[in-house]
Structure formats: structure tokens, C-alpha cells
Amino acid sequence: MIYWNLFIAFAKVGLLGYGGGLAIVRLIYDSVQPFIDMTPEEFANIVAIAQITPGPVSLNTATYVGYESAGLAGAFVASFGVILPTFILVSIVVRMVQKFRNSTVVNGAIQGIRPIAIGLVASAVVTLAVPSIAGEGRLGTGLANMLGVATDTGLVGFLQNSPVDIISVIILIATVVLVAKYKKSPFVVLLIMGCIGAVLGVA
């Protein structure tokens, strides 16, 4: 029964998956392999789409794998499988934390991991840096194409051949300035930058 297999496989992913995102993707491949006929290339394509689609990467991957292997119902069962164990676990933990917030152990545990939250988020910046500003699809090349100049020299050559995507770096810096200095809403900044990217396009 494919639906049951999907549910169990993704419930396992939801329960054992740790560290979020790409760390979980590996676990997804291992757990669906026994009953889904899917080459590593096909899986890599699914992950690539999951990464560029809004939403949690692992949930996107689950939905996509479920859809590819068993249609709409498969997509639903796989997503549900990923969500359910997490939902139950967090519901229990949040009650525990609230109930025992003043106990030495729970309070100590939270005090211990609070600074680590910063360390984790900072390390995510490092992990995301390369795919975000030096990944495939250059906005700089898109700009060069838009300007209608296809030479490899001067500014255009710089836009096309620099090790990082210059436009992405500019967007990154502009985001930091807009949010940190001018207190713009992150949603507004995302909308503006998304539109700029859509206009520039990639190549």
C-alpha cells in the first residue's frame, strides 16, 4: 500500500529529521528508496525545485515526492506524515516547558541553549551564503542580457565572470541597510527584491 508506506516513511523523517532543511533531505531519500522507484538524479531535481519553492524545504520535498509517486492523495499523505509527529512532539514539549518553566532543570536547559540559538542562526548564514550569492542562475548575466551587450569585457564581463553574483551581493547589502538602518518591513523588502529579480531575470 503506497499511501501507508509514504505516511510511515515521512512520519519517520518528521520524527528523526534533525537540523531542518537539507539535513532532512538526505533522510527522505533513504527512507523512500525501498518502495519508490526513483533515481538519484530525479530526486536531485525534486530537491532543487523544493529549494526554490517558498516554504520549508523538507515539507516541499515530501509533498513533491508524494505527488510524483502517488498523485494528489500521495502528496497529502506525505505532507501529513512529515507534519504529524512534529506537531505532537512540539505540543507536548510546549506544555512541559510552560508547566515546569520554574524548575531548575528546565530553566537551566533553556538558559543553556538560548545563546546557541544565535550560534545556529549565524551558522545558517554561512551555510546559505554560497547558494544564495554564488549559486546557479546569475542575476548579473540577466542584467547584461537586458542591456543588450554580450561582450566579455568591462562592466559586463565583470558582471558575468566574477566569482559571486554581483547583483545578488548588491541585493544582500541593500536588504541589510533597508531592514537594519531604515527599519523597513522584511515582507516589503522581499516583495521589492523579488520584483527586481523578476525584471532582471537570470541567464
Add this chain to the structure above:
Amino acid sequence: MYNAGTGLKPVPVSIIINAGRRSLQSSELVGASLLVESIKMNALLELFIVFFKLGAFTIGGGVAMLPLLQNILIKEKKWFTEEEFLDIVAVTQSLPGVIAINMATYVGYKKKGFIGSLVSTIGVALPSFVLILIMANAISSVGDNSIAMGAMAALRATALGLIAVAVFQLAPAAIKNKWAALAAVSSFIMIVAFNIDTAIVILIFLLLGIASATVGSRKLKSAEATGQIPQSKADANASDKNDEEGGEPK
């Protein structure tokens, strides 16, 4: 019968209901209860919209959602303080599963109990579900679509900037003394430079926190029993932070 009922249990609600039955004010009562219901609904709707927006806007999931969530929960809605928000981040990152789902469930529960966590979780998962189905059907065109890919590339760079800003905005609330600073820096180095599994890093600092709190509370009990900090409060605050918090009220 009604009188007997109210006589036995003088609960305000039953009195109100009785009054409503006697003097044609039942419409007001219905109106009031509808109002209460709509306020409840609004809070749930608010939760749903917040997490739906997060699901629809963030590329990369969990961590990419942090800056947006921080902005909404602390600045816009003022639902949580920075410390409370950090607790949410710390706990949800320590648990297995999809971080975005963890955060939605946690925040939803803290705000509106079980229904809140359900609504938030559905809210954060729904855009993802719908968008993937669209992508799966349109992939041949989207994959080569310069406009869509351009928007995605720009969103990735923006998300990176937002996360970087979040680190600096949240740091003061998370790092209140030199031990916390040391913990933050060493966890960062352990993950980035030594590639140590996140779960192990979290476990280490979780145990260190418990150990320091236990030792701290014992020390407090013996050494500061005659001090200014009341015993119960000393227990609650027994941690690295204790020195600073204990000092503030003076």
C-alpha cells in the same frame, strides 16, 4: 427549576441566562457571545494569516522564516518579548522535525492553545503544499523561466540579508553575560569549522545549562541563604544569568 439551579450554584453565567430569558435581552446575549466568538476567531485568523504569509514568502524554510517571524511577533503584534522569542527559537531548533512546523505549533499553542497550534501549522504548510503542486505541473516551463528564476535568485539573496540582520538583532537578548557569549561563539565554531552535528551541539549546551543551574542553585542555597534574593526566586533564576538578574532590582 431555574431558581433551584441558580440557588444551588450561583454562577454568574446562569444568572445572565435566566435574566436573558425573562426580559427579552436574549438578542443582546447572542450579540455578546457572537462578539466573543468573533474576537476568538480573529485571533485564530490572525495566527493563520501570519503563518500563511510566512509559508508563502520564505524560500529556504525554517531559518529564513526567523527574521519575518521576529518582525511580526515582537515588533508588529507585540505578542512576545525578545527573550520569549529566543526561547521559542531555542526550543524549536532543539526538537526534531521541520523547524517551520515546530515554530508554528509552538507559537500557535502559546497564543491560542491547541486550536491555535493547529491553525498555525495548517497556515504555514498550506502555501508550500499548493505551490509544490503547481510547480510539479508547470516545471518544464518554470525551470527555464528567466522571470521566475530571477525572482527566486533575488529572494534567496534577500533572505540571506534578513537572516544576517536577525543574528545581530537577537544577539543582545541571547547574550547577556560573558558565558553566554562564549557559548554562542563556540557553538558557531563547532558547527561551521568542525562540522559537528547540530543535535550534538545542542545536547552539549543543554546539559551544560542544566549542570550550571543545578550547581548554581545548590551554591545559592548554601551561600546566599542569608542574602537578599528570596530562596524561591533564587531557584527560578539559578543559571548563568543569575548574577545579573539578581543585581538589577537593587
